[in-house]
Amino acid sequence: MSAPNAAPSKASRASTDDLARTCSQVRRDIIRMVHAVQSGHPGGSLGCTEFMVALYFKVLRHDPAHWSMDGAGQDLFFLSNGHISPVWYSVLARSGYFPVKELATFRRLDSRLQGHPTTHEGLPGVRMASGSLGQGLSVAIGAAMAKRLNGDPHLVYSLHGDGELQEGQVWEAAMSAAAHKVDNLIATVDWNGRQIDGDVDQVMPLGDLPAKWRAFGWDVLEMNGNDLVDVLRGLDDARSRTGRGRPVAILMRTEMGQGVDFMTGSHHWHGVAPNDEQAARALAQLPETLGDY
Amino acid sequence: MNPFPKLDEKDTRSGFGAGLLEAGQRDPNVVALCADLTGSLKMDAFAKAFPDRFVQVGVAEANMMGIAAGLTIGGKVPFTGTFANFSTGRVYDQIRQSIAYAGKNVKICASHAGLTLGEDGATHQILEDIGLMRMLPGMSVVVPADFNQTRQATLAIAVHEGPVYLRFGRPKWPVFIPADMPFEIGKAQVLVRGTDVSIFACGHLVWRALQAAEALQAEGVRAEVINVHTIKPLDVAAVLDSVQRTGCAVTCEEHNRHGGLGDAIAQVLACHRPTPQEYVAVDDVFGESGTPDQLLRKYGLDTPDIVAAVQRVLKRK
Numbered sequence: 189m190s191a192p193n194a195a196p197s198k199a200s201r202a203s204t205d206d207l208a209r210t211c212s213q214v215r216r217d218i219i220r221m222v223h224a225v226q227s228g229h230p231g232g233s234l235g236c237t238e239f240m241v242a243l244y245f246k247v248l249r250h251d252p253a254h255w256s257m258d259g260a261g262q263d264l265f266f267l268s269n270g271h272i273s274p275v276w277y278s279v280l281a282r283s284g285y286f287p288v289k290e291l292a293t294f295r296r297l298d299s300r301l302q303g304h305p306t307t308h309e310g311l312p313g314v315r316m317a318s319g320s321l322g323q324g325l326s327v328a329i330g331a332a333m334a335k336r337l338n339g340d341p342h343l344v345y346s347l348h349g350d351g352e353l354q355e356g357q358v359w360e361a362a363m364s365a366a367a368h369k370v371d372n373l374i375a376t377v378d379w380n381g382r383q384i385d386g387d388v389d390q391v392m393p394l395g396d397l398p399a400k401w402r403a404f405g406w407d408v409l410e411m412n413g414n415d416l417v418d419v420l421r422g423l424d425d426a427r428s429r430t431g432r433g434r435p436v437a438i439l440m441r442t443e444m445g446q447g448v449d450f451m452t453g454s455h456h457w458h459g460v461a462p463n464d465e466q467a468a469r470a471l472a473q474l475p476e477t478l479g480d481y
Numbered sequence: 482m483n484p485f486p487k488l489d490e491k492d493t494r495s496g497f498g499a500g501l502l503e504a505g506q507r508d509p510n511v512v513a514l515c516a517d518l519t520g521s522l523k524m525d526a527f528a529k530a531f532p533d534r535f536v537q538v539g540v541a542e543a544n545m546m547g548i549a550a551g552l553t554i555g556g557k558v559p560f561t562g563t564f565a566n567f568s569t570g571r572v573y574d575q576i577r578q579s580i581a582y583a584g585k586n587v588k589i590c591a592s593h594a595g596l597t598l599g600e601d602g603a604t605h606q607i608l609e610d611i612g613l614m615r616m617l618p619g620m621s622v623v624v625p626a627d628f629n630q631t632r633q634a635t636l637a638i639a640v641h642e643g644p645v646y647l648r649f650g651r652p653k654w655p656v657f658i659p660a661d662m663p664f665e666i667g668k669a670q671v672l673v674r675g676t677d678v679s680i681f682a683c684g685h686l687v688w689r690a691l692q693a694a695e696a697l698q699a700e701g702v703r704a705e706v707i708n709v710h711t712i713k714p715l716d717v718a719a720v721l722d723s724v725q726r727t728g729c730a731v732t733c734e735e736h737n738r739h740g741g742l743g744d745a746i747a748q749v750l751a752c753h754r755p756t757p758q759e760y761v762a763v764d765d766v767f768g769e770s771g772t773p774d775q776l777l778r779k780y781g782l783d784t785p786d787i788v789a790a791v792q793r794v795l796k797r798k
Contacts, residue, residue: 258556307583315554317583320574326544327579330551330559333536337512338555357575360544368536 202245204416209477210282211241211416215447216474217278217481221294223467228295228303231457232349233275235380235413235442239347242419244279247427249342252284255312263342264331266316268324269349269378270304271459277301282478285313291481322355324348325375329365329435332373343430346375351383354392359404365435366405374426375406376438378413382455397439406437413440448473483695485672489656491628493649493685494592498523499628500635501560501590505531508558511639514549515562516542521651522562522592542567546575546587553585558639561587565594565648566607569614580644581617588638589614593651595735596763596780597685597773606768612740614646615713621645622713623666624734624742626687628656630710633664641666648684650735652773655688658708669716671723675705678791679723682733683709683742686761686782690733693787704791712742720749729794730758733787735777738762757797759790 202210214237222228243265244250250262267276274294281288286300293299300311304319316327328346335342352358365373377397385391394400401408407429411422422438429436444458445451448470451462462470505511505527513527514536528535538545542563549559561568568591569576580587591610598606615622623645625634631649638645645666662670672687673694682690687708694704705723709716724730730750732743743760750756763780777783 258554260555264554316550317578320578323543323547323575323579326547326575327551327554329544330548331554332551333548334552334555334557337533337557340555357541357543357547360538360541361547364538364541364544364548367539 204420207241207245207416210245211237212474213476213478214241214275214278214282216471216476217291218274219448219462219467219470219474220480221274221277221291222461224292225295226461228274228461229271229459230274230461231382231444231451231455231459232269232272232378232380234448234451235444235446236272236275236347236378237447238416238419239376239413239440240275240279242416242423243345244283246420247423248345252313255285257315259315260338260340261342264315264344266324266328266331266344266346267305268318268346269321269352270318273303273305276305280313286311288481321349321352322357325358325361328373328375329361329370332370333368335372343427344373346373348375348377349383350377350379350381350388350394351391353377353394362401362404362406369433370435371431371433374430374436374438376440378442379439380442380444382444382458384455384458386455401437401439405434407432407434408437408439410439410441413442414446482698483691485657485691487655487657490653491656492651492653493625493628493631494521494651495523496625496628496631497590497592497635497647497649498526500632502526502530504636504639505534508639510556510558511560512536512552512557513560513562514538514545516540516545516567518563522590524562542572543575546572547579549587550579550583550585553587559587560590562590562592564605565591565610566605569610569646570607573613577617581620584619585644586642588645588647590647592649594648595650595684596768596776596782597650597652597735599652599773599776600770602770603767608737608763608768609740610648611712611734611736611742612744615745619643620713621666621711622648623711624648624683625710626684626708627654627658629660630658630664634710637664637666650685654685657688657691667711667714667716669719670708670710671705671719672708673704673706675703675727677703677727678795679705679707679727679730680733680787680791681707681709681720681730681742681746683712684735686733686735689782689784690787692784693791696784696788697791702791702795709742712745715745715749717749717753720746721753724750724754724756728756729798730756731761731787731790731794732758733761733782735782736762737765739765757794759794761787761790
């Protein structure tokens with residue numbers, strides 16, 4: 189069991205400049221991990237870097253040194269779009285859940301860092317397997333309900349892809365969270381407008397996304413996921429809206445591939461690894477701030 | 482003569498409902514979820530006794546499985562309830578990723594399994610669920626024989642760590658397992674000792690197997706009847722011990738002949754002790770509307786079908 193009511197992590201005093209430096213290192217980790225095994229998903233990982241860094245280094249009330257599956261007395265996070273595992277693994281390692289050097293084992297045989305995140309190999313920080321899309325919101329709701337039953341005032345966060353919203357289970361879950369007044373839950377959508385086959389608007393348009401979430405009974409806010417100041421504002425705003433009888437959704441505008449100029453502007457880098465020359469070009473744009481693994 | 486006389490007639494789903502209420506009284510972490518079938522699953526008593534620990538999810542089984550998986554993270558022991566078809570095939574990927582692969586302590590409780598669902602017809606009569614569930618690594622599969630055993634099994638899975646598929650049914654069915662008979666997950670029960678043939682059965686067909694053994698006795702055939710209430714993990718020792726004495730096997734299940742109890746036992750026999758075996762199972766077809774008794778007769782799962790299978794296998798010894 190973890191200590192009850194974990195304080196915000198020590199790193200939560202981090203300044204926006206500190207967080208920006210961490211973002212640069214996390215982006216380097218993403219490129220290096222995916223390049224090393226010539227597989228994985230850099231695009232969404234790069235696009236969600238500011239969000240994940242802000243969450244793990246500033247916002248979450250968690251205690252990486254005392255990881256437990258039940259997470260009692262801590263905020264929880266669930267990654268529903270498991271394919272952006274590189275960014276998650278990087279922030280988990282860099283915030284102290286496991287040794288940073290373990291990032292070198294990503295997608296290799298006998299690794300805890302599977303292609304898609306899982307509990308199966310016991311990687312600290314991961315409480316659910318994800319990869320098959322559309323399942324994480326239901327899981328986050330269940331975890332939030334358990335916190336309520338246990339009298340634990342901490343929050344549950346989740347992240348979802350926008351293409352992932354095409355899975356019907358997401359809307360089953362959205363309906364039920366409002367019906368059961370799960371107001372200790374903040375679900376964020378990575379609204380980058382891209383998916384494997386192309387633009388979301390071409391593959392299967394989502395329509396008026398804010399209106400959809402509102403119609404399902406959620407308290408909805410928007411933020412720019414690639415602007416650290418706005419991410420911190422948005423997450424703060426979201427937290428202030430919890431406990432009011434409604435689940436909270438953040439629709440987060442991001443750019444797939446953010447931080448590497450040639451990886452932005454299309455869906456191409458959703459699940460493609462850079463070759464040696466491309467990796468070098470990408471890393472040249474991303475200063476090494478905390479030391480490569 | 483059948484050493485297990487009929488004590489009563491009750492539906493196995495009511496055994497689940499009784500067991501669930503009791504499990505809830507014993508452990509405050511037991512929670513229950515239902516997808517708009519609370520009455521059918523006999524979960525009303527639990528919902529009334531523990532309204533804060535009961536989650537109505539509406540007609541949304543995929544979401545139910547995910548919420549159940551999430552609840553385990555906070556130390557809860559969730560029981561999901563819906564029909565067997567919607568408990569397995571409809572939500573296979575949710576169970577596979579969020580429950581089985583993730584190793585979550587969810588109890589998937591499925592009523593209206595098999596042909597004896599009756600009049601609703603083949604859309605609801607799943608005959609593939611045992612196979613689907615036993616293929617998942619780490620999943621236990623329990624198919625109790627009557628009301629009393631379903632109650633016992635519900636209590637047993639509540640204190641068993643790990644995902645479980647519990648399969649039971651709709652119709653009123655003979656109650657013959659004494660309420661105080663010991664029940665242990667993974668331990669098959671030899672109900673009748675015999676020397677000529679081993680009849681392995683699960684669920685509703687255990688009663689039919691007892692009837693068949695009685696009929697065979699009149700013909701001078703001494704059949705052993707084994708209640709294999711746990712199909713996974715299978716009681717391999719009990720299977721081998723029985724066929725070592727009898728030399729042949731008949732398997733009886735309300736399931737497709739592919740993937741169920743028969744195949745589980747055939748695998749053990751093929752690997753450890755090749756033995757003639759006959760299947761009493763649905764012959765790779767879908768069911769249809771009808772009464773439970775009519776359907777068991779038409780699809781070859783009735784007492785005379787078990788007797789005939791025994792006669793066939795005896796000739797192969």
